[in-house]
Amino acid sequence: MGQTRLRLFGLVAVALMLAAACGGSGGTNPPAKQYKIGLVTDIGGLNDKSFNHLAYVGLQKAITDFNVKGDVKESKTGDDYIPNLTNFASTGYDLVIGVGFLMQEAVGTVSGQFPNIHFAIIDGAGTDAKGNDLQHTNVQSLFFREQDAGAMAGVISGMLEKQGKLKNNKGVISAVGGVSIPPVNHYIAGYKWAATMEDPGIKVLVGYSNDFTDPAKCKGVAQGQIQANSDVVFQVAGGCGLGALQAAGQAGVKSIGVDADQKDADPSVIVSALKKVDVATYTAIKNVVDGKFTSGALTFDIQNGGAGYALDNVTLPADIQAEVTKVQGEIAAGTLTPPADIPA
Amino acid sequence: MAQGTGAMVARPRPPGLPSGPTTIARRVVGGLAMPLGSVVFAFVVGGLIVAVTGGNPFSAYAGLICGGFGIGCTQGENPALQISNTIVFLTPLIATGVAVALPFRAGLFNIGAEGQLLAGSMACTAIGIKFSTLPTPVLLPMVLVGGMVAGALWAGVAGVLKATVGAHEVVTTIMMNYVAQWLLRYLIIGGPLQLAAGTSKSLPIGPGARLATLLPSDNSLIVFGLPASVYRVHTGLFIALVAVAVFAFLLWRTTLGYEIRAVGQSQRAARYAGVSVRRTIIVTMLIAGAFSGLAGAVQIAGVDHNLTDKYFSDTTGFDAIAVALLGLGSAVGIVLAALLFGALHAGGSVMQSDAGISSNLVLVLQALILFSIAANFLGAMRSLIPGLRRPPGAPPPGNPAAALMTEAAAPPPEGTPSK
Numbered sequence: 210m211g212q213t214r215l216r217l218f219g220l221v222a223v224a225l226m227l228a229a230a231c232g233g234s235g236g237t238n239p240p241a242k243q244y245k246i247g248l249v250t251d252i253g254g255l256n257d258k259s260f261n262h263l264a265y266v267g268l269q270k271a272i273t274d275f276n277v278k279g280d281v282k283e284s285k286t287g288d289d290y291i292p293n294l295t296n297f298a299s300t301g302y303d304l305v306i307g308v309g310f311l312m313q314e315a316v317g318t319v320s321g322q323f324p325n326i327h328f329a330i331i332d333g334a335g336t337d338a339k340g341n342d343l344q345h346t347n348v349q350s351l352f353f354r355e356q357d358a359g360a361m362a363g364v365i366s367g368m369l370e371k372q373g374k375l376k377n378n379k380g381v382i383s384a385v386g387g388v389s390i391p392p393v394n395h396y397i398a399g400y401k402w403a404a405t406m407e408d409p410g411i412k413v414l415v416g417y418s419n420d421f422t423d424p425a426k427c428k429g430v431a432q433g434q435i436q437a438n439s440d441v442v443f444q445v446a447g448g449c450g451l452g453a454l455q456a457a458g459q460a461g462v463k464s465i466g467v468d469a470d471q472k473d474a475d476p477s478v479i480v481s482a483l484k485k486v487d488v489a490t491y492t493a494i495k496n497v498v499d500g501k502f503t504s505g506a507l508t509f510d511i512q513n514g515g516a517g518y519a520l521d522n523v524t525l526p527a528d529i530q531a532e533v534t535k536v537q538g539e540i541a542a543g544t545l546t547p548p549a550d551i552p553a
Numbered sequence: 554m555a556q557g558t559g560a561m562v563a564r565p566r567p568p569g570l571p572s573g574p575t576t577i578a579r580r581v582v583g584g585l586a587m588p589l590g591s592v593v594f595a596f597v598v599g600g601l602i603v604a605v606t607g608g609n610p611f612s613a614y615a616g617l618i619c620g621g622f623g624i625g626c627t628q629g630e631n632p633a634l635q636i637s638n639t640i641v642f643l644t645p646l647i648a649t650g651v652a653v654a655l656p657f658r659a660g661l662f663n664i665g666a667e668g669q670l671l672a673g674s675m676a677c678t679a680i681g682i683k684f685s686t687l688p689t690p691v692l693l694p695m696v697l698v699g700g701m702v703a704g705a706l707w708a709g710v711a712g713v714l715k716a717t718v719g720a721h722e723v724v725t726t727i728m729m730n731y732v733a734q735w736l737l738r739y740l741i742i743g744g745p746l747q748l749a750a751g752t753s754k755s756l757p758i759g760p761g762a763r764l765a766t767l768l769p770s771d772n773s774l775i776v777f778g779l780p781a782s783v784y785r786v787h788t789g790l791f792i793a794l795v796a797v798a799v800f801a802f803l804l805w806r807t808t809l810g811y812e813i814r815a816v817g818q819s820q821r822a823a824r825y826a827g828v829s830v831r832r833t834i835i836v837t838m839l840i841a842g843a844f845s846g847l848a849g850a851v852q853i854a855g856v857d858h859n860l861t862d863k864y865f866s867d868t869t870g871f872d873a874i875a876v877a878l879l880g881l882g883s884a885v886g887i888v889l890a891a892l893l894f895g896a897l898h899a900g901g902s903v904m905q906s907d908a909g910i911s912s913n914l915v916l917v918l919q920a921l922i923l924f925s926i927a928a929n930f931l932g933a934m935r936s937l938i939p940g941l942r943r944p945p946g947a948p949p950p951g952n953p954a955a956a957l958m959t960e961a962a963a964p965p966p967e968g969t970p971s972k
Contacts, residue, residue, distance in 0.1 A: 247906065252866045255911075280906035285898075285916070287863020288856075292638045293902050295783050296620075300629045311862060314754075322772050322780045338757040338859050340748060388742055390751045419742050422865075 244277040244304070244498050247297030248490075249290065251309040254283050259447060259469045260331065260486050264308045267490030274491075275498045290315035298323040304497045306490060307331070310392065314338060320345045327502050329493040331486055332392055334506075346504045349496075351489040354510035355392055356399030356547035357540055358482035359443075361511075361518035362465045363403030364536050365480050366441040368529045369463070371408035375440035376462050383414035383434035385453040387421040387446030391549075396445045396467065396482060399547035403536065414439055415551065424452030431456035441465060443482070454478055463523075472521035479523040488515045512541045587926070588879050588886065592893065595921035602917060603910055612908040617915075620903025621896025628907050633777040635899060637784040641856060643895025645670070647793040648848035649873035650891055651800040652708075652841040654882040656722070658804060659837040660817040661715070665708060665726025666845045667870025668733035672707040673700030673846025675737060677762070677853045678746060678755050678860045685759025692761035697792070697850050704846015705839045707733065712838025716831035722838070734865065741860050754861040764788045764855035787855035794888070796844055801884035803840070813837050845870065875919060878926050894919065 248268050250261040261283075268279045280302075282293040290312050297305040298319055305326060307316045310333035317335035320328045321343065328335065328348045335348040366382045369375055384400055386393040401413040414434045418426040431442045431453035442457040443465040444450025450467060451474055457464035458477035466474060466481035489509050496502050509515020517537075525533070539545040600610035618624050621639050623632025649666045656663040677700040684692055707729055714720035740746040746755040764787045768774075774781040804810040815823040816833045824830050848869065853860065872894055879893070880886030897919065901912035 252863075282902035282906050283912050285901065285912065286866050286868060287861065288642065288867070289898075289902060290863070291785070292641075292899060295634065295638075296630065296903060297906070299631050299634055299779055299783065314861070318782075322783050338754075340752055340754070388751075388753055390753070394751075419738060 244275070244494075245302040246271065246277050246279045246494055246497075247302040247305045248279065248281045249293040249297065249305065249307050249312065250281065250283045251290075251307075251311045252284050252286060253309075253448070254285075255281065257448070258471075258474075260484075261308050263469060263486035264306065264331065264490045267487035268306075268494070270487070270491050271494040271498075275494065277494060277498065287311065291319060294319040294328075295322070298326045298328075301326075303327060304329060304494060304502075306493060307333075308486070309333070310390070313340070316348060317343045317345070320348045323347075327497055329490075331489060344504075349493060349502065349504055350506045351486075351493060352506050352508045353392070353395075353484045353489070353516055354508060354547075354549075355395035355482070355484060355516065356402070356549055357511040358484060358516040358518060359396035359399030359445075360403035360540060360545075360547040361399075361533060361537060362443055362480050362482045363400040363405075364407055364533050365518075365525065365529060366400070366443070366463075366465065367404035367407030367411055368532060369479075370404070370411055370440055372526075372529075374526075377438040377440050379438040379440075380408070380410055381412045381414065381438040382441040382443070383416070383431070383437075383439035384443040385427050385430045385434070385446055385450060386415065386417045387427075387449055388419055389417050393445045394551055395549055397443070398549055398551045400443050400465075400482075402547050402552050405552065407532070418446055418449050420449045421447040423449055424455065426452065428452030428456045432460070435460045435462055441479075443467070451475075466521065470519040470521070472519070476522055478521045480521055481519045483517045483519055485509065485515045485517065510540075511537060512543070588881060588890070591879065591922050591925035594925045595918050598921050599914060599918045603914065608910045609908065613904055613910040613914060616904030616906075616908040616910070617897065617900035619907065620900030622900075626903075628903075630903060631777060631779055634779060634783055635903070637786045638899040639892070639895045640786045640790060641895075642898040643891040644787075644790050644793050644855070645848040645852050645869045646873055646876050646891035646894055647888060648796045648844045648851070649870050650876035650880060650887040651797055651884075652704075652845035652848070652870075653873050653877035654880065654887060655800060655804070655813070655841045655844070656837055657877060657882050658817045659813045659833060660820070661722050661834065661837060663708065663711075663726055663838070663841050664723055664874065665711060665729045665870070666841075666848075666873045667867065668726065668730035669704040669707045669842040669845030670849035670852070670867070670870045671730075671733040671737050671864060672842075673704040673849030674853045674860060674864060675733075675740060675746075675849075676700050676703035676846070677850035678758055679740075681758025681762035681853070682746065682756050685762070687759065687761050689761040689763075692759060693764070693854065696758065696762045696854055697847060700846045700850025700853075701843040702846070704849065705843040708838040708842025708845065709835065712835040715838070716834045730870070737860065737864055741862070746860060748859075755859045757859045758853065762854055763858060764792075764851065766855075785856060789851035789855035792847070792851055796847060797884045797887055800844070800887075809833075809836065845873075872919070875923050875926075879922060 253261050255261050255265055271277055272279045284290055284293055294305055294315055305328050307330040309331055313333040313336040316328055316330045317337055320335045324347055329351055331351050334342040334350045335345050336342055370382055384397045386397055397415055404411050404413055416430040418430050420426040427446050427449040441463045442453050444453040445467050454464045454475035458475045463479045464477040466478045468484045470481045471478050511517055603610040603613050615625055619626035619630055620635055623635035649670055652666045653663050677696040680699040681696045711722045711725040714725050715722045741755050742753050748754050748756050766787045768776055768781040768784050770782045772780045772782050812828045812833045815828050816830050820830050876887055876890040876894055880890035897915045901915035904910050905912040
């Protein structure tokens with residue numbers, strides 16, 4: 210049926226491209242070696258305003274700085290992870306980057322098939338079906354100390370609540386997690402730890418939506434927390450969490466964005482806890498170009514500029530700003546260490 | 554019988570329709586023209602969209618063809634790998650395509666193939682984990698049949714509701730999709746199938762529950778220049794082809810198939826002829842669900858080996874609606890349409906990295922194909938509205954796929970294989 214037509218198209222297209230290729234070769238010397246970098250997004254796609262977008266930003270910066278060839282494959286469904294990774298690996302890319310822990314198993318499988326290709330994965334490792342790290346020597350894990358970023362959000366929320374500057378003012382703030390997995394809980398751990406440090410009497414409610422995509426689910430969880438007098442809702446649930454930001458806006462309380470700067474997502478967002486996937490992606494590419502690829506984990510935190518915060522629709526009083534800067538300096542210096550597990 | 558089917562009252566066939574070899578030939582040509590035309594239309598309009606947005610449609614389609622069929626690759630893609638990816642993608646589309654096409658023949662619109670597929674994959678995984686130590690000859694049939702039963706029950710709910718209280722199957726099957734999706738979430742996030750706290754996947758099924766791949770899953774064996782394990786084509790392909798053959802046989806060579814078609818063309822006439830409409834509706838949905846459930850079980854047994862969060866974003870059961878429509882609800886048509894959609898799926902990402910055109914173009918093409926088929930609905934209606942009826946002597950209209958959903962469709966020639 211369609212294929213005869215398709216083949217015809219193909220022949221025409223190939224002929225055209227050959228013609229174009231012949232006409233285009235101008236006789237200049239090719240550059241020494243152009244590294245090829247492949248980026249595979251997860252199902253969020255490039256326009257997720259979060260991980261995938263930031264990874265793309267990092268790739269673009271690397272293309273400019275190191276003259277690498279950077280190509281992207283967006284995954285439409287989870288079925289695409291393995292074909293997309295395999296495709297880059299089988300066509301001789303120097304580094305194949307998988308965005309997000311959803312791709313752990315796929316990276317584990319494909320990195321085993323192509324031991325001579327470098328892989329990097331954001332927020333995960335190359336694992337087997339049971340989630341055990343296969344520790345392939347061609348895989349680099351790009352991890353983040355999310356608790357550093359969460360702590361900055363926690364300092365601001367804790368101080369605002371302590372000073373009675375918020376709506377309910379009953380000493381309650383909250384967090385909406387997507388699923389209870391390590392990257393989510395790291396954020397919440399830093400948040401709760403820092404808020405309690407600033408305001409020892411504060412109560413931090415933690416709820417999970419069991420979802421990363423459906424805003425309605427997170428909205429429901431957030432509304433429950435706001436009814437229980439929460440003044441600040443910290444969303445740690447990706448696209449689902451946008452519903453939590455909305456719920457805060459509608460109830461007249463404040464909210465905190467996550468991963469990327471979510472200033473524009475809702476007017477209630479006062480600060481965003483940042484996970485700088487662009488920095489991580491750029492660093493991974495730079496390492497390959499410099500011949501310094503290492504397997505195992507590479508961790509990004511406040512100290513190396515891979516985690517942080519962005520102030521959004523708010524101007525902080527001078528004393529709070531001073532405290533935030535002080536805590537940031539202490540975390541960077543290592544004198545303060547936010548915990549990875551949510552404190553009791 | 555409830556009157557929820559009021560829109561599907563019987564219409565008499567226009568009198569004086571000629572029949573004979575010429576008509577059949579015309580119908581075959583007309584039947585091919587519609588899907589081919591839809592695909593060509595989609596590719597032309599898609600090409601225009603690419604050109605208007607500053608891309609090169611020729612390099613876009615070259616990328617699609619390379620990705621889908623391994624032909625004319627410019628960036629060193631391995632043709633065998635691309636073809637194997639296409640086959641992996643098309644396998645579940647065949648069985649779910651059947652699960653949509655069969656109810657169409659009975660005048661039912663099964664939008665629940667996705668939920669039935671999930672039910673099948675959940676049952677397959679649960680059985681494959683629970684009895685993981687059993688050997689293949691015992692466990693593999695268990696997981697496949699388990700998946701079929703689960704899918705059948707999932708669709709059967711809609712069938713029973715339709716037959717007893719007249720609840721519209723479009724609504725009930727959509728709702729059952731949600732039930733399946735949330736049940737899946739529960740099972741692998743905090744539920745009994747969860748691998749470990751903090752994960753969103755299940756344990757892998759036992760080795761005895763897995764379908765063999767055509768090539769050994771070996772990283773050191775080099776086939777066509779790549780490790781053999783990258784070619785993921787599995788024996789589920791043959792199961793899908795058997796399923797589609799069973800569908801054709803059932804529909805055209807059995808009493809039940811005759812009853813299904815009779816109910817689809819006119820419930821009143823079928824009832825008058827002694828066919829139990831209620832029973833036929835329920836049985837049709839049960840069988841359709843079994844096909845979808847089989848697709849889900851084969852996907853677990855052949856490709857994934859465990860339930861993961863990727864099933865949250867699975868769209869196979871929805872793509873199947875397009876496959877069934879484009880394939881005109883016939884066995885051969887479904888296989889060809891599944892091949893096209895599988896190739897589009899596999900080709901999208903190659904097009905994106907080679908030609909720099911967003912793989913969303915694939916979704917645009919799929920939508921355009923569907924749009925074009927739906928637009929032909931008007932062609933079918935035209936012959937039924939008196940003012941627009943073709944003049945006497947004009948050739949009869951073809952067999953537009955969309956009209957399969959209506960009882961107004963002209964019946965396909967009796968007794969001929971569903972070519």
